[in-house]
Amino acid sequence: MTGYKGRLTYAKGTYVEFVVAPDQEVDFGDILVVEGKNGDRFYIRAHDFKVKSRWSGINGVNYLMSKLDENGQADQEELAFYLGGNHTVKIAMAEQLCYSDAAGSLFNPKTCPDFFCEVRGLDSDDSALLSELKGDLEFGLLKSGRGVISLPVGIYGAKSIPEHMGIFGTTGSGKSNLVKVLASSLLGNGAYGLLIFDVHNEYFQDLIKHPMAQERLSVYNVNPYSPHEMKLGVGFADIEPEDITACASFTEPQMDALYKLSSVWQDQWVSNVLQYDVADIADELAGCTGQKFQSRTLSKIKSVCWNLQQEFKMEPEGPSSVGSILADLRQGKVVLVELKNVSNVGEQALSTLLSRKILQHSAAMGLEEKDQAKPVLIVLEEAHRFLGKKEYTSNNTFAQLVSEARKFNVGLCVVDQQPRLLADKVLSQLNTLFILGLAAKGDRNKLEAMCRKDILQQRNEIKNLDCGEMIVATNYMRFAAPVKVHKLEDYLERWTQEAMPAVSGNAPL
Template sequence: METEYKGRLTYAKGASIEFVIAPNQDVDFGDILVVEGNNNDRFYIRAHDFKVKSRWSGLNGVGYLMSKLDENGQVVNQEELDFYMGGNHTVKIGMAEQLCYVDDKGQLLNPKTCPDFFCQVRALNAQDSSLLSEIKGDLEIGFLKSGRGVLTMPVGIYGAKSITEHIGIFGTTGSGKSNVVKVLASSVIDSGNYGLLIFDVHNEYFKDLSSHPMSRERLCVYHTDDKQYGKTIEVNFSEVGPEDITACATFTEPQLDAIYKLSSMWKDDWMRYALQYDAKDIIDELAGCTGQKFNSRTIGKIKSICWNLEQELHVKQEEATVISQIITELEQGKVVLVELKNISPVGEQALSTLLSKKLLNNYAGKTEEERSQIKPVLIVLEEAHRFLGKKENSSSNVFSRLVSEARKFNLGMCVVDQQPRLLADKVLSQLNTLFILGLASKADRSKIEAMCRKDILQQRNEIKNLDCGEMIVATNYMRFAAPVKVHKYENFLQQRYAGYVPVPPII
């Protein structure tokens, strides 16, 4: 089999590698290459820096060449300079790190040793099947990227390993975060082995996901206003707890105290009674039961928030709501899309908190045997710093509980954000899989480097120069952080389904 020769190894110490790049060969930042060992073993390396060496590289040599220039730094005698610069004594050195190692039996291992002097360095090819099995996964995302080239090696994540251990998708506006979510959702639809709950803040997923050939069986759409497609969200008064209210707005200490006392006093009917009775009657009732006198403005703020939520979430007394139906669909391995664009931030945060809390309580309340009969579920939360920021992160926050506790219940969080530095450190440390797209801010890149489970310091140049649709995938079970060219959603479906036409069907 023809291999693309790239050069020869000239130095190795631990996981650090240096090699001479062959003449007329290109090696770029981030190129993944193979060092062919002397014992039929192979070493996978990634180039992260370069330097040029010559017999004139020393200080004396440079000084001698400079003497051949005039006072303006221009060549005095080109023919004489060409004579000194000619020959085969100038070399380009690639500096790389060892990623992993394949022994003579084909077993993939963490770096165990280093290659011998002057071993051949080549490009990746079909022989490298051990590496392919490591990064392929059952939820495909894109193709392996090596330098400026893209290889036809599919890269994805293993849902059983990644979903319950939480995922972070980080990138600036225009870097391709939405396309990553669409491709991930498409792979989940194809698989049928996982549930996916997407809170769609900008209503940007329905058009594409509904065009998936299997959307009729595995995509369920909900919204908060009457539309021709999907189902309208309806909530029962008894389903709304005090934490759903406190998560969606800023309250003072007396207002928080009043909310929890109302809940304690009226149980499941607290929100209905808070809307039904006048502020004066509520104040008198609280004073009679608790001996505490509340201000009318305190009760007025609570009644105002409750009224807004009643209108936006269609809160009613009827017992039949869609929440139990949503949970059942997720347990069956379907993608549930909740559109949130047409409601206020207050309603959006309350609904996200309410659904996530019900899902967590449902999974936590099941026995191990019952959980083995249902699918693991991933919750996709956009603009996550609003829920999991440094100030918002607390023990009473359901999303904080999901990040710290949900793994044992077969639930996972997918945190999507433009500015990872705004997230609480405790949250970032729990994300075992990171999709790192283009990040313009040095502070964001530094935060990711500090919190990533894999050492990505040598990929700084690569991360800094990521184009739209390119990312680094770092996950616990992969032996290295893999550069990926993410599939464009339409092209991905065309590859999988012959005759696919990107026109959304009527649901």
């Protein structure tokens, strides 16, 4: 990528054109440098191409056509004279990303380069641009066109986590690998908590290989099957009406009864609903509230509560894991909650319960405690089940997380194959987007409209992303960066080689 690429021939605002040198190749998405005057450097990205010739006009075309015989053939030597040599040029169309002055300070586009400035590839001297892309949570290398530059790219967790993230890509685009790489970065960092609802139990077998897994990885399972896992316990007092409504559909009278039960019996409401007959529950509510509820209304609530009791093997005085999960997260650990053997009803209830507890715990902190607490990120896969256009409501726990959690240093990372299914209010709150391969035009258009960075000129690039390639757009980066995501195995191997000497020598990471 380094070296001379061509000369600038046109500039207007942030749009530029340059002639590609005859012996050079420039691809869609290539990030290049225009050398300006007085040490200025303009960073540009190629997004389209055109070929021009002295024969491109209609008169020139007619003249060339006259050289063809009745079979459409021409003398090759004569054709080479007219079309070859310096008669044709390849012109690249590009957008200006940012520029740096002679002192190395980086700025958003404020001016444009001069005519016939040199265009070259990135090299190690472009430290102003490269340093902004590093971050403290690494996930890949900078991609430029068809090539990959040996420059680590990451995000700054303190900035990105509280402002929410979105990971979007079709099946096979590399979403799971990206989440695993991010989790590995968090394990190595130790400055942030991460909660993953592992629906398919696919993360444990990979993350346990991390050198810091013994210290910073906590795994909870309703049915533990290895010594590394802890029993996931849910207490009756942990459950609130929001957890019940997240996993089943209720009519308005059923919702009313649900909240009345919680108000009347407080922490014991689930235990009492399971213990008493429907007729006794109806009499108790009538006596306390003056309302008479039908048996089938209360039976629906009792049925859902019974299902959850069986799902989580809940007992009246059984232990709860909620406190230990909250403590793990605030200590900067990665917490996996394995849900492979849990039904969709149980999964939705548990996801809502733990997320709500994290939000409540964070909101209840004092100022001093809040300043010392580590940011926490919650990963929510197949997010449209909770935050879809129909599912999004003001009393939805995850809707509250999206709108309020940044005040309390809690962030949400939504993972989905079809971003167009998510509510617009959710997408508008995601300040960091990881855009992998998306097959549907509707999904790409939705992200173009909602992305905080202008990615319209990257349509060709996004449309042709291969597995493990993505576009990263975040608030503090000056442009949406193309990235080749690390393969988890390679990243863990490299991290082990670099970090283990420090760990064995008790040196700080």
